[in-house]
Amino acid sequence: MSRGNNVNNARVAASKGVPFSKNPVLAVSLPVWRSRVVLFVLFFAFAALAGRAMWLQGVSTQFLQKQGEIRYARTLELPATRGKITDRDGQVLASSVPVKAIWAIPDDVQNAPVDKLRQLAKLLDMSNAELQKKLDSDRGFVYLKRQVEQDVSEQIMKLGIEGISTRKEYKRFYPQGEVTTHVVGFTNVEDVGQESMELAQQKTLVGQPGSRRVIKDRLGHIVEDIESIREPHDGKDLTLSIDSKIQYIAFTQVKEAVEKFKAKAGAAVVLDVHTGEVLALANYPTYNPNDRSKLTGEQLRNRVMTDSFEPGSSMKPFPVVMALDAKKVTPHTMFDTGNGSMVIADRVIHDTHANHTIDVQTIIQKSSNIGTSKIAMSMPAQDLWEMYTKLGFGQQPKWGFPGAAAGRLRPYKSWRPIEHANMSFGQGVSVSLIQLARAYLVLARDGDIIPLSFQKVTEAPHGTQVISPKTAAEMREMLEMVTLPGGSAVKAQVPGYRVGGKTGTAQKFIGGHYSHTKYIGNFIGMAPMSDPRFIIAVMIDEPSGPQKYGGDVAGPVFSALAAQALRAKNVAPDSDLTHIIIPESAAQGNM
């Protein structure tokens, strides 16, 4: 114990014996309020922190989460492709392929080195001046070129010019080009249908783009999906009724005929008798849908669908079937057509030859205007008007083809007697080629009319009876006679097959009267006669060579078209070869 005291004593101040820590000098007495202040300051600081935390967590949490998401979440567009268009056998007629649109921010590009810009102009297939003109813009965004193919756009991006970017888009390709374009149509740069089926079926062809929200990492890789994906829906594929083989045959035949007869234009349409499907629809002049930079209205015109013309004699079967069906005449009723001219009111109608007294069959075979007028005028004008209306003349077609012409058929009450006669042989009434072809369907079938279709038909449509099956059969016999020796269209014969049809030649109606130099020659026929399968209608507009009549210009086209179409579709010949004269044009064998 004493030893402990000794130690303590050694440390204390010698003078008073008080330990250092308890030295009163050091014991400064502080006022109480100072510690209170510190306490309050600390309290308020913590309260402020708590308040801030509550503010962030409770009130502005949504805003903050959103801000956060912007920094890692991305919305990706999932593009949808436009549906393909194929022919009836699945061959692609129109298909969309992804391409790039090249766009630029002009201000950024201006600083780029000159040689790079030159390379860019070369890749874009435009001159330097053109490129400069595009870049010399006040706008913040210009398209340099659209629909640039993938590999070219990759080369452009490799140049690494600042301010140049790409955007994904689609380009439509039409592999069959000018051959099918009047049926298929085309789309514009925005992938919106502009013509024909591309326009008519725009709603089903176009896709529904989708989107998805994802989290992306720093390198741009997708880490995970945030929300459920909105799936893109691709446009539906469209299967047309077109048979590309027959289409090609029709196109080459029309083209050849237009060139051979120095015509202004030509058109052909092939229908399937059983289903009413349009198997081919060809026009010439035509255009290439893949390159429309020099497109003219003349090329764009779809003469089968949108042009109406006065058909001439090819209307004759209809007043005749009307009379046959009403039992006013039989195929062998005799009519006196005289010496080739007949006066109705104050006008005269002519035949090409004097036919004297002939029966109804021969009236059709020889295409007698007088005979047809006499048959038609033996019945009221209303009957003829009703027959034409039932066949669809003067009616707006409803087969889903944009711009289809209705033709013109005036109400019968305003017909004068001469007009009644004229109407019976196809003057004063205008129709489109497809309307005419459809009316012939009635004759090729058992007298019923069916709607036409540009899309593949799976089940045969139900028709509306217009004439009796017997009348249709009688008319088919007459139509076959037209192509036999003595008929007006022997050039329409097809070796190996029985065919039938009717020619028509109409003077064009220009500036209020009929032209004597401008004609439209047409031929509407069917094959094979034993069991009609195709209706083939051909129209040649303004042939300027020595041959002008339908039988001469359109007949051979029908013949060649029918011969090849029948062979292409493996239709068995129904005629004995030895009994038929092989027409020169077919014997030459144009493919």
Add this chain to the structure above:
Amino acid sequence: MSGKINAVLATLLVGCGLSLVNAQYQARHLFIELERTQSQARQLDIEWAQLQLDQSTLGKHARIEEIARGDLNMMPLTAARTQYLTPEGSK
């Protein structure tokens, strides 16, 4: 007693945590794989469309005819050079 329970629970917790990490890792991997395959599918789709287009372009009747006539010296068939056979026998 309670010390033991704590130890067991702590081990379980750590185990769960690790398996969560592993599961997340696997999920990312699979997701990347899925992404890659899907983009491959899209690429193949495009390629398929392109090939269909090529088929149609190369199979154009105009091209076939040109080659048949020009390179192969073929001629279209005419009825005069055709012998038709009927099911009962040739005529």
